[in-house]
Amino acid sequence: MTKKEIVKTISEEIGMTQLKTKEIVQKTFNAIVETLVEEQRIELRxxxxxxxxxxxxxxxxxxxxxxxxxxxxxxxxxxxxxxxxxxxxxxxxxxxxxxPQAPAQAPAPPAEGNAQPAAAPAQSSDPPAA
CATH class of the missing domain: 4.10.520.10 (IHF-like DNA-binding proteins)
Structure with missing residues (x-):
């Protein structure tokens, strides 16, 4: 999506002219850039x-x-x-x-003094998912 498309969508949703909406969108982008330059961080909740x-x-x-x-x-x-x-x-x-994709997690390290080689992954008889 381009800035022009964003302006058109917002303009239609709120019933404001595209010219005025474009000005507001541009001022918003300018404020973000200026804040980054001056403060190096901007948080948009x-x-x-x-x-x-x-x-x-x-x-x-x-x-x-x-x-x-x-x-x-x-x-x-x-x-x-x-x-x-x-x-x-x-x-x-x-x-x-x-x-849903489960978040990847690293395996837990072995407990001290109990180091054993990792077991091979279990083999499944199911065909691989496509």
Whole structure:
């Protein structure tokens, strides 16, 4: 969806002209950007959190030549979705995939002094799911 489509949808829903709606949408986006620049963080309840984070300088490798290259530090914008957004996406996932996906969990480490090799996963006679 584009900004133009967002403006059209909102305009139709609230009965405001597209021109006025476009101005409000643009001012909202401008306020988000200005807040990120000034405060490095903006929290929009039930939506999510935008945050400016520093990525440290690092060494990388050019995949074509294999040559090592220095990647300078830089600032990036991150987004962490709010609970409401995550729930809506989970509902979408359930509708599209049929079953909810259980959150992945790492296996618990063995108790000290009781280290035993991990058991092989149980074999199922069911055919693999498509």
């Amino acid at each position: 039930n939506f999510g959190v935008f945050e400016v984070k520093k990525r440290a300088a690092r060494k990388a490798r050019n995949p074509r030549t294999g040559q090592r290259v220095d990647v300078p530090q830089k600032f990036v914008i991150t987004f962490k979705p709010g609970k409401e957004m995550e729930e809506k996406v989970r509902e979408l996932e359930q509708r599209l995939l049929g079953q």
